[in-house]
Amino acid sequence: MSALSQLSLERHDDIAVISGGHTLSGDFISQLSDLSSVVADDVRVVVLHPDVGVWSGFDGVTEAGDLFAGFAEIAQPTIAVLDGPTLGGGLELALAADIRVAASDCQIGLAVLTVGFPQAGGLQRLTRAIGRSRATQLLLLEDQIDSATARDWGLVNLVADNAFEAAWQVAVSIASRGPIATRYAKDAIRHGLDMPLAQALHYETELTILLQNTTDRAEGVDAFVNKRAPEFSGT
Helix, strand or coil, X not given: CCHHHHCEEEEECCEEEEEECCCECHHHHHHHHHHHCCCCCCCCEEEEEXXXXXXXXXXXXXXXXXXXXXXXXXXXXXXXXXXXXXXXHHHHHHHCCCEEEEECCCEEECCCCCCCCCCCCHHHHHHHHHCHHHHHHHHHCCCEEEHHHHHHHCXXXXXXXXXXXXXXXXXXXXXXXXXXXXXXHHHHHHHHCCCCHHHHHHHHHHHHHHHHCCHHHHHHHHHHHCCCCCCCCCC
16 A cells, blocks of 8 residues: 555644655655645644654655645644654654654754755754754754754743654644634744744734634633633634
């Protein structure tokens, strides 16, 4: 059975999980893009939990460009679960997620210069994630760092013995927030980084104004005032 047929999208209430895939092949990239485009609008969080082999790097992929753009552009917050050695293309994939949760024994690196060059936009995302100095070190020295160091550097957000369980708890927490506000927050962070500060502040204000007219905003305020848990509808 091909890697293409092994990648799946399953929904668990407000959380969608993309899993399977075996290796980071061209088929994997193609189907990840397809699945990313059909995530239901009322899903609140997407968790990427592929087979361990996916994280170890590209498998025969010759294409170059922003190969994970479809996944990176999912409107909802995304969480990548790093279960094994996360190297080269595997790290480029992980960097396309909003939040990264790594297993305690995970080794992480972008060691690609010996065999070529980053293929999937990973260098640009890496620099934005951890800064120029550390990105340069990781790339030019082809260092591998452990998950604890990656957390200290800001490359991963959480480290846990059971990475998927920890990621799931994060997903549940995010799913409990207002889904419109959560999407707007992701949008403001993502696009604001590429704008001059004044423009980014204006964009953030526009999103705030849009949120004022939603049912969820009124629900959040009412729940806070009455000291109860909010029940968001996504409207």
